[in-house]
Amino acid sequence: MISISTAPGVExxxxxxxxxxxxxxxxxxxxxxxxxxxxxxxxxxxxxxSFDTLTDAAHTPLWxxxxxxxxxxxxxxxxxxxFFSLLxxxxxxxxxxxxxxxxKEGNTHRYQQLTAHFGYMTHGDFHMGCPLPVPLxxxxxxxxxxxxxxxxxxxxxxxxxxxxxLAFTEDDVKRQGAFLAKMVAPVNGFLILDLHNCYxxxxxxxxxxxxxxGSYPLDLVREIHVSGGSWDHIGADNKRIRRDxxxxxxxxxxxxxxxxxxxxxxxxxxxxxxxxxxxxxxKKDQLHFQKDFYRLKQVVGNASKDHQKKAWGNTAVPxxxxxxxEVLYRQQRNLETVLSKARKVEDVREGFTDWxxxxxxxxxxxxxxxxxxxxx
Amino acid sequence: MKVSAxxxxxxxxxxxxxxxxxxxxxxxxxxLAGKKIPKKKGVVMDSIxxxxxxxxxxxxxKRPNTLKGDKKPSxxxxxxxxxxxxxx
Numbered sequence: 001m002i003s004i005s006t007a008p009g010v011e012x013x014x015x016x017x018x019x020x021x022x023x024x025x026x027x028x029x030x031x032x033x034x035x036x037x038x039x040x041x042x043x044x045x046x047x048x049x050s051f052d053t054l055t056d057a058a059h060t061p062l063w064x065x066x067x068x069x070x071x072x073x074x075x076x077x078x079x080x081x082x083f084f085s086l087l088x089x090x091x092x093x094x095x096x097x098x099x100x101x102x103x104k105e106g107n108t109h110r111y112q113q114l115t116a117h118f119g120y121m122t123h124g125d126f127h128m129g130c131p132l133p134v135p136l137x138x139x140x141x142x143x144x145x146x147x148x149x150x151x152x153x154x155x156x157x158x159x160x161x162x163x164x165x166l167a168f169t170e171d172d173v174k175r176q177g178a179f180l181a182k183m184v185a186p187v188n189g190f191l192i193l194d195l196h197n198c199y200x201x202x203x204x205x206x207x208x209x210x211x212x213x214g215s216y217p218l219d220l221v222r223e224i225h226v227s228g229g230s231w232d233h234i235g236a237d238n239k240r241i242r243r244d245x246x247x248x249x250x251x252x253x254x255x256x257x258x259x260x261x262x263x264x265x266x267x268x269x270x271x272x273x274x275x276x277x278x279x280x281x282x283k284k285d286q287l288h289f290q291k292d293f294y295r296l297k298q299v300v301g302n303a304s305k306d307h308q309k310k311a312w313g314n315t316a317v318p319x320x321x322x323x324x325x326e327v328l329y330r331q332q333r334n335l336e337t338v339l340s341k342a343r344k345v346e347d348v349r350e351g352f353t354d355w356x357x358x359x360x361x362x363x364x365x366x367x368x369x370x371x372x373x374x375x376x
Numbered sequence: 377m378k379v380s381a382x383x384x385x386x387x388x389x390x391x392x393x394x395x396x397x398x399x400x401x402x403x404x405x406x407x408l409a410g411k412k413i414p415k416k417k418g419v420v421m422d423s424i425x426x427x428x429x430x431x432x433x434x435x436x437x438k439r440p441n442t443l444k445g446d447k448k449p450s451x452x453x454x455x456x457x458x459x460x461x462x463x464x
Contacts, residue, residue, distance in 0.1 A: 032391040039387070042378040063386040070379050130463040245463075371463070 016306035019268045020076065021297045022046035024225075027054060027061050028277025034286035038293060047071050048078040048272050051105045052098060072110035078223070078270060079105070079114040079155070080192075085121035086147050086161070087134045089329025091322035095147075103154050113312070114155040115192050115223070116148070118164040118180060122336050122372060130371050132335065133167050135354040136179045139325045144183040149318035152187050158313030160190040160222060165197035165229075165244035166368060168360040173201045177216030188314040190222035195254050195261065196229055196244055203242040204364065209257055213264075221265040222312065226250055226258070226296055227274035234366045241367050247279035250292045255299060262303040267310040271300050331355070339372035 023035060025047045038044050049068060054060055071077040084098050102114070119131040134140045144161070152159045161180055167173045180191055193216060202209035228248035232241045250273070262268065273293050280286050331352050338348050345365040349357040 029391050032387055036384070036387055036391065039379055040384055045377055061387075061390045063383055063390050066383045066386060067379070070383060071377065074377055076377055374463075 016304075016308060017269070018303070018305050019224075019262070019271050019300055019307055020045035021271050021293075021300050022048065022076070022078075022273070023293070024048045024050070024080065024272050024274040025067070026277045027064060028280075030280035030286070031275075031277030032061075032063075034277075034280050034289045037290060043293070043297065046076040046078060046270055046272070048080045048270075049109075050080045050082045051109075052081055052083045052101065068109045075110070075112055077109060077111050078272075079111040079157075080162075081114070081116050081151075083121055083129065084116055084147075084151075085129075086116045086118065087120045087140055087143055089120075089143070089325045089327070089332050091147075091324055095322075099150060099154055102151065106155050106157075111155070111157050113158045113160060113190075113222070114151060115160040115162055116151065117162050118176070119166070120332060123333070130374070131164060131166070132332075132368065132372070133164055133172060134328070134332075135352075135356070136172060136175050137354050139328060139354075141179065141182055143323055143325060143328075145186050146318055146323040148184065148187045148189060149316050150322070152189075152313060152316065153318060158189060158222075159187055160184060160192055160312075162192035162194050162225065163197050163216070165194070165200040166364070166371065167201055167205070168364050168368070169356060170205045170207070170361070171356070171359065173205050173207065173212065174215055181217040181220055184220065187316050188312055189220075190267070190312050191216065191220045192223045192225055193218070193221045193261070193265070194225035194227070194244075195258065196225070196227045196251070199251060199253060200229065200242040200244050203240075204367075205361070209253065210260065213257070213261055218261075218264045219266055221268055222310075223270040223272065224258075224261065224265070224268060225272050225274055226254055226292075228279075228292075232367060232370065234363045234370075239363050241363055243367065243371070246274050246276045248275075249288045250296070255295060258296075258299050259303065262300065266306075266308055268307050269309070271296060327353070336372065339369050342369045345369070 022045050117131050119133050121129045148159050202212045227246045228250050229243050230245045232243050234241050342348050345362050348365050
């Protein structure tokens with residue numbers, strides 16, 4: 001039986017709710033230092049925890065369990081995967097291990113929902129890997145549906161998917177929202193709309209950001225992510241590429257579009273601020289994070305209070321056998337091999353059916369090479 | 377949301393202890409595996425953590441693979457839990 005979230009929101013007018021504002025939790029000391037004043041002031045409404053990023057009990061801080069316990073008991077704890085690799089062509093033993101770990105985690109802490117990343121995670125162990133895009137085919141869609149059903153069945157909470165920042169083609173960028181809608185439909189799932197990921201795509205493909213956001217099924221957005229990133233410079237002409245690195249303050253453009261986005265997402269319940277602990281190098285970085293948080297809280301607080309709750313999730317039962325796509329699997333491994341060795345973008349385009357590599361944007365291939373070689 | 381005083385105290389204590397240990401272990405400007413950790417923020421390898429990862433990988437000819445039972449270096453454990461990903 002899938003339990004549908006019934007957490008009470010902050011009541012607004014007309015029986016509406018005000019979305020809760022929180023942070024994506026990290027255990028790094030600098031992150032704890034930056035967020036401790038926010039916890040002390042009781043200003044963090046909700047936390048999101050990626051339970052699969054910390055696998056060694058010896059390095060788990062003592063406060064973590066207590067934190068998850070308290071937010072869980074208040075129906076304010078959200079789960080977010082990093083290493084499951086939702087759209088890998090082959091269901092692997094690592095997927096089984098992850099599902100087992102999820103079951104244990106779900107029995108230990110009380111989550112309201114569990115979300116996954118669109119795309120697949122490059123192979124490696126738990127401290128390596130990066131998410132890469134997939135071709136938007138029917139096979140990939142069916143893989144996603146199959147995996148979401150398996151996650152929901154074990155997690156026993158509604159599941160959702162977050163949009164991906166990295167894309168190779170403009171067509172993929174424009175179709176991602178509709179594709180995600182089809183993927184979450186069989187599980188009555190929802191979307192995380194990551195505004196910085198949208199910003200990356202809007203900048204890198206020269207699309208108006210509100211036009212891009214408008215291409216998403218906004219009535220499926222239950223959660224918004226807000227974060228910062230960095231600029232990269234690609235190619236001989238030093239073209240600026242926006243990257244989703246979570247290592248800086250929230251760009252002004254995100255705050256500018258946020259009020260409009262809030263209006264367009266009728267079932268929004270959570271707005272989360274993300275930043276890596278390693279980004280807090282100096283005291284001023286911590287203060288900047290706190291400033292971003294309170295600005296976010298203020299913008300959300302000023303939003304209309306007519307957001308509504310919706311019943312997410314269902315009792316869909318996955319088929320007995322996991323779905324695989326061996327052709328996709330081989331091409332994903334091939335892509336990783338090519339990205340790991342590539343010295344120029346021309347090395348990358350060969351040998352990928354369904355991927356429309358002829359339409360891949362040169363700067364984005366170069367970016368994928370850098371992302372891959374950074375994290376693998 | 378108001379959290380317990382016990383939680384806040386535990387966070388504060390944990391944070392203080394670990395920061396003290398870490399400041400001894402490594403800081404910007406130190407040398408790790410023969411490579412000086414730059415003080416300036418770069419474009420791609422843009423954090424101390426990433427520089428540490430590089431150094432550790434240079435130091436270890438065989439990268440640890442926890443899926444195959446290898447033990448993870450503690451520094452990587454400590455620095456590479458990436459909430460929300462951010463590996464784009």
